[in-house]
Every structure is written in C-alpha cells, then in structure tokens.
Amino acid sequence: MLPLLIIAGIILFLSIILIGIYNQFVKNKNTVKDGWSNIDVALKRRYDLIPNLVETVKGYASHEKETLEAVIQARNAAMSVPSDDINAQIKAENQLQQTLRSIFALSEAYPDLKANTNFLQLQDKLNEIEENLERARRYYNGTVRENNTYGESFPAVIVAGMFNYQHFEYFEAEIESRENVKVSFT
Template sequence: MGWIIGIIILIVVVYLISLYNRLVVLKNKVDNSWAQVDVQLKRRYDLIPNLVESVKGYATHEKEVFENIAKARQVAISAQSPAEKSQAENQLTQALRQLFAVAEAYPELKANENFMQLQNELSETENKIAYSRQFYNDTVFMYNSSIEKFPANVFAGMFGYKKREYFETQGEEREPVKVQF
C-alpha cells in the first residue's frame, strides 16, 4: 500500500513539475515573440528618417507632414506595453500614409530610385511586422489559454502568472482602405 501511495505522489509531483515547466516555456515564448515585434518595429523606425529625408528635397513646403511623422515615431519608440505600442503604431501608420500621399503629388520623387528602394524596404518591413504581430498574438493566445485552464490556473496564480495583452489594431486600421484615382 505504501508503494502505491508513493507512486501516486511521484506522479502528481512529476505532473506539477511538467505543468510549471510548460508555463515557463510559454511565458518565455511570449517574451521572445514580443522581442521579435520590437526588432521589426526598430527596423521601421530606422527606415523612416531616410524616407523622410528623400521626400524633403522634393516637398519642402510639407513641413507639417514631416513634423507629424517625427512626433509619431518618437511616441512609438517610447511606448512600452502592447496596448501603448499598438496605439502609437497606428498613429505612425497614419503619418506615413500622409507622407505617401505627398509623394504621389511629385512624379519626379516617385521615379527617384532611392525613394523607391526605401519605400520597398518599408513595405517589406510592414509585412514582417504583420507576421511578428500575428506570431506574438498566437503565442499570447496559447499562454493565456494555458494559464486559464484547470488545474494550471491554480498553479499559475500561485506563481504570479498573469494574462498578457494582445497587439491589436485600432480604429482606422480596421476600416477598408479607400482607393481614389
């Protein structure tokens, strides 16, 4: 009888260790996926000044657009939480849309090789950001689901595991894109 109780206790202990290790792995995956989002956002932030400089030479009277981009970029860089980041990124996206609208008004700028290269790099970066956001949100989903299920929720609560925020789009980004000719 003592062996059976010992085996049951051993099974429970192994299960709890396994459960704890799974929570640690998921927490680290969330942190890693957030870091990947940050890497892509940093790349975006680094490209923006170069893009702005290439447009400035053609559109010197569009000062407000450049100021909006600079402000939005700074806010986005200093944002910390996923909610703050997503709001700041939405503002930055709106400012970049203004920049591309200005570029549309200058055919010689649109034909500029440097501008085209920067625009393509920014487009690639936007795709990588979208993928990183999706991966982050998928990882947050797995993590949040794991810490809400029984018996992991009891164990997660004991060790201070909290739900993580999703990186969500807001407002205008959810609306359909308007194309005008």
C-alpha cells in the first residue's frame, strides 16, 4: 500500500509540474500575440497612410514610377500575409520599411515635394505611427524573449514538443534596411 501511495504522489507531483509548464506556455504565447496585436494596429494605420503618401509624391515625381510601384507592391504583399503568421509578417514589414525609405529619399531630390504641406503632414503622421510601432516592437520583442527563453530552459525544454511550443522571431530591422538609401538621377 505504501509503494502505491508513493507512486501516486510522484505522479501527482509530475502532473502538477506539467500543468504549470503548460500554463506558462499558454501565458507566454498569449502575451506574444497581445504584443503583436499592438504592432498590427500600427501597421494597419501605416497601410492606410501609404496610398495618400504615394499619391502626393506622384504629383511631384511622376517619372519615379518604379519606386512608387515598389512601395505599393510591398504594402500589398505585407497586407496579404495571413495575420496568424507573425514570422512571415515580420519579413514583409521589413521589406515595406525599406521601400518606404526610398520615398523619403525622393523628397530630398524634389524641393517642391519636400515643402508640400500635404507631404509634410503625411510625413509627420507616418513618423508618429513609426514611433508607436517602435514602442510596440520593443514590448513585442520583450515578450518574445520571455517566451523563447522559457521554451528553451529546463525543464520546459523537455516537454516543449508535447505542448506545441512556438518559437517566435524578433521584429528587428534587417541589416540592409539600416543602410542609407541612395538616390541617383544620372
């Protein structure tokens, strides 16, 4: 009888540990998704602003058709990524960020555009959205760090496969998007 109670106690103890690990996986995943939803709101605001920005630039830099089309294509590609595929969205957003930088590089070459009130207002609005996005990105990356650290730590790493542990990617600027955009009219 005593060995049976010991075995039952061990099973109960292990069950409590597994339940705790499972609950932590659920908590971490939901925290990451909450962090991503904050980013998603800022991205949707950016998506809504981009067509107005492109239309304003078109009037001043109509022969920069390739640049403007690249921005619209990047926007459409980012919008078409399934909302539940966070890692794919991050890649698409980095591409969109790179193409947006090319529009602002164009403004340096067109003084009339740079002085246009609508363009300046759109640029200010985009800067505000980017600041909100940066705050949301910091929060999201913090939640990703906690999730990934927990999923790779002992004892959770042992049972991660059983609980469909999801490793998330950080939302960081790609290396090439950190370089200055070069505009040449030769």
